[in-house]
Amino acid sequence: MTVSTQGMKVNWGSRTLRASVELLSSMRFSISLLTVICIASVIGTVLKQQEPLSNYVNQFGPFWAQVFNLTSLNTIYSAWWFLLILTFLVISTSLCIARNAPKILIDLSQLKENVREQSLKAFGHRAEGALAELPEVAARRIGQTLVQSGWKVKLQQRNTGWMVAAKKGTANKLGYIAAHSAIVLICVGGLLDGDMMVRAQMWLGGKSIYTGGGLISDVPSQHRLSDSNPTFRANLLVAEGTQSGTAILNQPGGVLLQELPFSIELKKFIVEYYSTGMPKLFASDIIIHDKETGDKVPVRVEVNHPAKYKGVEIYQSSFDDGGSSVTLKAIPMAAASKPFEIQGTIGGSSSLTSGAEKLTLEYTALRVINVENFAAGGNQGSGSGTDVRKVDLRQAIDTRLGAANKTVTQKELRNVGPSVRYKLRDAAGQAREFQNYMLPVKVDEGLDSPAVFLMGVRETPADAFQYLRIPVDAEGSMETFVRLRAALADPAQRELAVNRYASQAIGPDRPELIPQLAASASRALALFAGSGAPGPSSGNVKTAAGLEAISNFMEANVPEAERNRAGEMLVRILNGGLFELTQMTREQSGLKPLPQDEKTRAFMSQMVLSLSDAPHYPAPMAFELKDFTQVQASVFQVARAPGKTVVYLGCGFLILGIFAMLYVRERRVWVWLAPRQTDFTAESGNPIAVGGHPVSESTASSYATMALSTNRKTMDGDKEFEMLKTKLLQAPL
Template identity: 50%
Template sequence: MRFAIALLCVICIAAIVGTVVEQRQPQIAYVNQFGPFWAEVFGKLGLHAVYGTWWFLVIMAFLVLSTSLCIARNTPKILHDLRTFKETLQLHSLKVIPHRAEGRSDETPAAATSRVEAALAAAGWRMKAQQREGGTLVAAKKGARNRIGYLLAHSAIVLICLGGLVDGDLVIRLQMWAQGLRPYVPGPQADLSSPEHRLGVGNPAFRGNLQVAEGQRNGYAVLNLTDGLLLQPLPFEIELKSFRVEFHDAGPPKRFVSEVVVHDGEQRIPATIIVNKPLIHRGIAIYQSDFSDGGSQVRLRSWLLATGTPGPEIAGTVGDSQPLPAPLSGEQPLALELDDLREINVEDLGAAEDPQQAASHPAAAASASGLARLLGAADKTDKPRNMHNVGPVLVYKLRDQANQAREFRNYMLPIELDGQRVFLLGQRNSPSEDFSYLRIPADENGSMEGWMRLRAALVDPQARALAAQRYVQRALPGTRADLAPRMVQTAERVLGLFAGAVLPRGAREGNRAPGGLAAISQDIEGGVPEGQRESTANALMPMLRGALFELVDVSREHAGLPAQKQDDAGLAFNTQALLSLSDSFFYGSPAVLAMSDFRKVQASVFQVARAPGQSVVYLGALLLAAGVFCMLFVRERRLWIWVAPHPDAGARITMALTSNRQTLEVDREFEGLVRGLVPVVQTLHTPGSTTHPQAAEAA
């Protein structure tokens, strides 16, 4: 019994871990949440898939065996106790029972016995009388269901564990062993549809995911095991007619609805699947689990970031991979992998009021604390939320020939942050990192064209020279015309440093900053004494802003547009353009891709489960509740009453009461029985007392 209790404690601890730690997630998710060290420890212990680990299944099996043996050993004794009244008890044994009383009655022994039996029957006691030499022993009992509670509770543990074993990975592991199957692990030569990765249609227990795109049908579920994947064919196919998301007024999704048709042979069964309202067909439950992209068609505009010039238009399908056109890929070929398209994205814009702050990586300067909260810090609730749908988001990767990929997350529409409408272009080198965002300001037409024109003008020496001349003409008073040539030269050099066209002082080609504010900072550090650096920077920054603002007008003239309006909107555009141009030198792609159009195709992700152990577990839970109730709230009591002739006439009555729990309620019940069954009490024994007032009066 102690062994079973120890096993049960271990299972409870493992169940707590399985509840707290989200199960069967990608390894990188545990690295992000717990760090590399603990993620590796959890992986070796199997804590990311507790219910499918070998040690958990072994413990469950040992608990079933141990508890079953305990039930088998104690059931005969319990059943024997339920059937017997222990009427063969020796009379001298009554004297050692704590609850006992002796008294007399003026009735004859036969009349006293009849009265006792009638009173006990009226009080709900079951009894049996035994005639002995010298008197009659009445043995009664009440609350025998307490012993049944023991059997119910222990049987419940066995049933719950058996249900868990059946619905867990044990059945699948046994089939893999018997049929020579092995899990699928992604690789160059691996094929999930191979027979060695496929279970049979008659698999009695499984739980997997089934993804179906709109207008398509699928009859294969994918089972995610700790060491790979298995394919589970279903005895029917599911066709997704439509998928929709309904939202609350505040923005968050309210419910997900899939309209499906089940194709089962010649049958066509239409149904609606909603979260928490599964469809059950042929013993298989189909739950609405998630949704994803089902192969949406997208069209992308492109720009060469180095020159700001437009590139070719790209058409693709989400989920596919294609070579990035040569003009956009830079020095080495890149593959464009379109991963996901989210049409509706509800974000908290109330958290985007903090000023922009620079991060450790220069390109992360756009990732201000407000934007960090905007993009997923659900635990920060210090400010009122301002939930808005910010529009479609495209997620894609650029993968090089060494199979190294950088992930990008680009918003299709501009978002107003800190009073400025900007396009957010996110990037990260690995899934373990957060996205850092490049904020490109939207022009008066709500597009990136104005910024791209400025980027093209920045790399044009003639445009930089013209912008520097115009800046000097505006900034220098007419009385100081002699300073103009030197000032124009300085302004051109500052713009050249910012554009990455001029090598910073003290730098070499191998360690130079590519451009932006980092290049100006490197130039100051390499060519200005330390004591004069701050004043030099304070003098150069206004010059850079002024020259860059003139460059905006130069770029607009080349496009045949009027000059930038000198209002708040124009000033905000110019300021954000300076910051984003500086960060663009650290953008992880030679090209900027922006979604111009799309045709959304949704896909539903269903969890399909055949769980015969579920009913067994439910039955075990009911038995456990009933067993615990019987053991805690039902008290087993046994009562013996010996009725014999009294030497002075009448009847002498001796009674004793036992209970599986000694409580004050038992004391009160015994005293009530004495008052009702023994007219004159001579001695009364209860735990903590040896006499009773009624016995003292009789004496």
């Protein structure tokens, strides 16, 4: 039996209704729907789902963000058109099953023993032979042989002989029913676990999406779903030491609140790490409080090991900050700013004033563990360059063979300690995001290279952080940078440092050169501090500073042929003046002067770069993390999913169905046995040879015609036919 791609034909109703039923029940319509679902699923996999609209604006731009929102591509699996396609696919596939299943079931019970003996000669696999047995005896022997080989056999006696009909591999047709039933079950499970029930409650139960803010307890009842909701998948955030029994369902444009039949208390959130600093376990020790009985059930929830209570499964989805308190110290980045400390809570904000400018400091995140890759170009932090002339076959093979964690680019993972992330928002509502590390990080593996404090900034969440690197001083802080930046902005301090530098550089034997060197050093420090000429790119509004100001001065006042030599001289004078200014600030703070060695030279080189970049820092102050008290929170996904069992059942049917259709061949065999008087010789008129031995007219009692049909022509089918021909037609004479 072949399965038609045409739909079900009905003889009642209008022409439009008959055409609709035929289209819905046709296989081509089901395949079209499956294709659309596959394309939508690919989009849903590539495009992050249920993100805030601002994230799509930042990543793709306002036009595509609006397209995603209008077409629901950012919420594909709960989009009305996706659910509608699933519904039509269920209807179409069900009609296909209803149309073909009765025919298949009838075909399974039939051995087609009524086939005409003459039609057997039209089969591709056919054979003829003379047997010494009578037709009835041969038929029973052949039938018994087939039964012993697992065939289902039926014998039919006719006026002119005996027909043996047998079949094997009927599971192939059952595979068709199982595979199509699997599609229906999986789609039904998807509909049950989708937003159909939630939408039905919104349409019929008077529920609406909540778009406001505030406390969960203040949200009105029309935005809440009862704990008897048959299906939902929501998120629940619980901080350590607190409990909650109301989850949040994200919806386009807002949220719905889902009441749970219990509340979850988080005792402790646990993170365990490998020796590399990478996490290996996320777990939450919780207590489930039953709202009806008051029972308390302690449970541990781990990633991939959910807990289940009253039909609701609790998954460890992620983790967040539960309201950690932080102490920040303001680092002045503008002359008018002064250092100060401020305390806040993650998720909260503080108001600041910088001159006439009003700012809002928003505490957004605290990360205690930050694992970064410090491998130097695959050399595992060696810092050495790659010799392109070297061909080391042993090393090349070793990097690619062995343990699975070996790669051509090796990683050196290191925990660099806590970091704080915050936003500074101006009066117009515009904000920049900042990320500063608490501990200094040694980025360069050189022996004398200093560790640096990393202070990152980015304009939008789609951008990568750009870092200002401030070298750590001998006291393990960035106070030298703060003092030096303040002294650099003070003309009196600069003048004093210039005089000290000139006196030490010239010496007492040539005092007439001291004023000239002092003038050059004073000019260099003034340019570096931003007290020189305005930058050419700023329209004479903003004064250039740092190395940019030195470069602008050289281009404007020194001939091109002499710039290299003059530049080296000016930078040497600048470094000398800054070093003396650093020594002065340390003396004024009661600290020991820096020794003149390679370590100090590397420190001052990084300090010059930091001071040069500081004027470009887009805020009047940066905030250093001084102390914190961490409070962690777990984000649980709570789900009541009645469709999960249905989907699992459908997956089982799909596996069985595909296996049956691909690996089980349906075969049918017929053997027609006629007395020798009716048909003794073959078409050539010669006696038939059995097993290479001709059967004479005196010994032959019956004539056999055998045919085999299979749903797929394979080499296995050819071999099986030859084996059957040998076993069935070579009877002992």
